[in-house]
Amino acid sequence: MRQSLARAIGGVAMVGLLVGAAACASDDEGGSGSTDAAACGSKIAFFGALTGGNAQLGINIRDGAKLAVDQYNKANADCKVELVEKDSAGDPAQASGLATSIVQDAKVLGVVGPAFSGESKVANPILSKEGVVIITPSATNPALAAQGDKTFHRALGNDASQGPGLALYMKDVMKVQKAFVVDDASEYGKGLADQVKQTLGSVVTSSAVVKEQQTDFGALVTQINSSGADSIFWGGYYREAAPFLKQYRDAGGKAKFVAGDGVKDQAFVDGAGAANAEGAILTCPCVPPEKAGGTFAADYKAATGREAGTYSAEAFDAANILLQGIKAGNSTREKLETFVDGYTGQGVTTSFKFQENGEIDPSAVAIWAYKVQGGKIVADQEAPKS
Incomplete structure (x- = not known):
């Protein structure tokens, strides 16, 4: 200590x-x-x-x-x-x-x-x-x-700040009714997904786990399309998120796509295709x-x-x-x-x-929501705090 x-x-x-x-x-x-x-x-x-x-x-x-x-x-x-x-x-x-x-x-x-x-x-x-x-x-x-x-x-x-803020954005701003939560089993991806699940509660109707470096998401696409979910939360990085979203949209998937900071990069938009990524919400505890x-x-x-x-x-x-x-x-x-x-x-x-554990003071933390518009990631608003 x-x-x-x-x-x-x-x-x-x-x-x-x-x-x-x-x-x-x-x-x-x-x-x-x-x-x-x-x-x-x-x-x-x-x-x-x-x-x-x-x-x-x-x-x-x-x-x-x-x-x-x-x-x-x-x-x-x-x-x-x-x-x-x-x-x-x-x-x-x-x-x-x-x-x-x-x-x-x-x-x-x-x-x-x-x-x-x-x-x-x-x-x-x-x-x-x-x-x-x-x-x-x-x-x-x-x-x-x-x-x-x-x-x-x-x-x-x-992510104890980002996860709840992200989930509240989904509930209060996006008005999500049925969420399908995916994570990549990584320290980051699973940790963030667990925080989102906890705050969303009964809004989460289904979940699944993917593998890092996975490239074929056909089974997951079928599972999500069959679930009736109106939104997908992705806990992981853009390396897997981009090909997933492309395959999901190519298969006619319409659910809103939401992810955290590990996906917030232009490489995600370019990999998924601008049209497929349009409207995606990406959050980050970063300015x-x-x-x-x-x-x-x-x-x-x-x-x-x-x-x-x-x-x-x-x-x-x-x-x-x-x-x-x-x-x-x-x-x-x-x-x-x-x-x-x-x-x-x-x-x-x-x-x-x-603070004593190395975290910055909570009053200095802000969670931002970003949106993909016209092939670019742009700032939308700060996520709700409560």
């Missing part, structure tokens, strides 16, 4: 992310400011999928973290921080080896990630045992905060990138040539918290952990103050 004293020390007079970024910019003229020389050459790692069927979610995160590091290094040219990339392909089986490689590099003080809940469950105990600071911008399974990993932090709401604070959206597009994607802004915030800690002279894992535990500040997505 974290110690209250450490939080108190780390939390005194911490400057918000946006203010901190401005301070870094001013340092560009006068060197690296007060940064401890021992912190120069420190590293932070990105941990997530850069290849594989769900790679785009990881790429969004990597690019958000990279933007933060690039901006930091421009402002602190004589005392830079390196971003190390660890490609998990979204596969929990690779998580142990990647986590071990991170902890063996003493220069790596913190991690932006792991990106997915399954890989986080495996990697977090390894990272935490060796004091590597974890700030995930995307792994939303609530159980991750209960594993006892003392360096764990989550930069957004979890619409265009609503992020400061100049984030414009900076991201200038750096990558693309609009910011799901979790790009959250990754930017997570990286900046770590960078502000390094800037303050926290040149060891232990010192950086104390800093992050007590951090209080405003990011481009929300305000940050971590």
Whole structure:
């Protein structure tokens, strides 16, 4: 467990992310400011999928973290921080080896990630045992905060917030009467589906489980069409959701399609086909990138040539918290952990103050519903809270 004293020390007079970024910019003229020389050459790692069927979610995160590091290094040219990339392909089986490689590099003080809940469950105990600071911008399974990993932090709401908010949107906004719930048995997919089921209650009339990397959904399509469901909730990732929805629509299926953040990527729309995905509702405990604070959206597009994607802004915030800690002279894992535990500040997505279990304050959590319109994912509204 974290110690209250450490939080108190780390939390005194911490400057918000946006203010901190401005301070870094001013340092560009006068060197690296007060940064401890021992912190120069420190590293932070990105941990997530850069290849594989769900790679785009990881790429969004990597690019958000990279933007933060690039901006930091421009402002602190004589005392830079390196971003190390660890490609998990979204596969929990690779998580142990990647986590071990991170902890063996003493220069790596913190991690932006792991990106997915399954890989986080495996990697977090390894990272935490060796004091590597974890700030995930995307792994939303609530159980991750209960594993006892003392360096764990989550930069957004979890599925205990997303699931009920999503279900209330289905009931109150979509007026769903009969829901068919599907999950992929992953840590993330099943966890989110269970939260949705609990809130929907008797509205859920049928359910089914699919396999990760499944491509043929003929039997499931038949089952759903026979159920009379007016809506489908998908607990899983876009890799399976896209071919499923295409096959379902091709077979004449008319039920509304709803999914969580693991499906919220343009790759889902492109894979399912714009016409098939039209009207789909996708929720996320993440801010619409265009609503992020400061100049984030414009900076991201200038750096990558693309609009910011799901979790790009959250990754930017997570990286900046770590960078502000390094800037303050926290040149060891232990010192950086104390800093992050007590951090209080405003990011481009929300305000940050971590609780004892590493979650952000509940008042800072917002669940957004997005809709596929004209082949694009656009923000619809915040999901109901109660």
